[in-house]
Amino acid sequence: xxxxxxxxxxxxxxxxxxxxxxxxxxxxxxxxxxxxxxxxxxxxxxxxxxxxxxxxxxxxxxxxxxxxxxxxxxxxxxxxxxxxxxxxxxxxxxxxxxxxxxxxxxxxxxxxxxx
Amino acid sequence: xxxxxxxxxxxxxxxxxxxxxxxxxxxxxxxxxxxxxxxxxxxxxxxxxxxxxxxxxxxxxxxxxxxxxxxxxxxxxxxxxxxxxxxxxxxxxxxxxxxxxxxxxxxxx
Numbered sequence: 001x002x003x004x005x006x007x008x009x010x011x012x013x014x015x016x017x018x019x020x021x022x023x024x025x026x027x028x029x030x031x032x033x034x035x036x037x038x039x040x041x042x043x044x045x046x047x048x049x050x051x052x053x054x055x056x057x058x059x060x061x062x063x064x065x066x067x068x069x070x071x072x073x074x075x076x077x078x079x080x081x082x083x084x085x086x087x088x089x090x091x092x093x094x095x096x097x098x099x100x101x102x103x104x105x106x107x108x109x110x111x112x113x114x115x
Numbered sequence: 116x117x118x119x120x121x122x123x124x125x126x127x128x129x130x131x132x133x134x135x136x137x138x139x140x141x142x143x144x145x146x147x148x149x150x151x152x153x154x155x156x157x158x159x160x161x162x163x164x165x166x167x168x169x170x171x172x173x174x175x176x177x178x179x180x181x182x183x184x185x186x187x188x189x190x191x192x193x194x195x196x197x198x199x200x201x202x203x204x205x206x207x208x209x210x211x212x213x214x215x216x217x218x219x220x221x222x223x224x
Contacts, residue, residue, distance in 0.1 A: 004158075033212075043159070043204065043214040056211060091158050102212045103149060106158030 002026075004107035006092050012113045018080040021110045024073055025094030033104060034067055034077050035091040043091075049075065050097055061086075082114045125219045134192040136218045138205035143186060145207035150179060150190045153202045153217070162190070162203075197222050 005024040013019055025032050033048040047057040052069045060067070064083070069075040079086055089111050093104040128134045140148070146167040151159035165172045165179045165188075172179050178191040188205050202217040 042216050045211060045213065048211075093158075102147065102208055103161055103164060104159075104212065106160070108156075109158050 004092055004094050004105055006090075006107035006110050008110060009108065010111045010113075012115065013082055014115050015083055016081045017114075018078065019082045019086075019112060019114075021077040021090050021092075021112070023075045023077070023092030023107060025075070025092070026105055027073070029094035029096050029105070030072065031095045031097040031102075032069060032075050033093040033095075034075070035093065035106075037089045037091060037109070038087075046077070079112075082112075084114045087112055087114050124216065125221070127221045127223060128195050129223050130195060130197060132195055134190075134195045134199065134220060136190045136192075136203050136205075136220065138188040138190075138215055140186050140188060140205070140207045142207055142209050143183075145209045147208040148179070148181060148188050149206045149208075149212075150177075150188075151204045151206065151214070152199075153204065155201075159204060159214075192220075195220075195222050197224065 004026055007022045011019060031050050034046040036044045036046055044059055046059045047067045048055055049069045052072060065079055067077045089109045091106050091109045093106045095102055095104050149164045150162040152162050153159045163174045163177050163179050165181050170181055176193045180189045192199055200220055200222045202219050204214045204217045206212050206214045
């Protein structure tokens, strides 16, 4: 299994530009999570999906952030317009949500730098 | 609000010694806990988990201890190796999976 696949690995953009991060979860997993990691705030849960449906988006910072999961094998996190404070590592994770245990499998992350 | 915290942000350990990383959790309803390891430039990687009906669980060179009375979790690494240098996170499952700040473990040769 290839694991959770994220792209791009690195993204450098200018303030005001649209940024789209992509994630392919592990095949067979039905829950997908987007996290953001910074030195100041650690790992923050932004949003998660069960069976392609957004369940909790309370961690999404503001309306500039949006996430979609059009099918079981693909999700996007979009920032429009981007700001320097959005600079962080963004992780996608997936799991089989069979109960109250949530062993997440993380991708390698996207390092986003907004100049 | 609920939070998962770590007692120490850094730990320096001599190669070959045992390491103990501590974690406090705040939600008494949490019934599942996980330890993750994150190496530089990589995503967090699952190490070991434990459910609240257990006090101890052992893996390969790692042991997790759970004390529900004081809401404390610890990760013990036996015979620490250079490859164990990383940031270690604990996580609790309720109300939603949330991570502590992390402990940076540095192994001295």
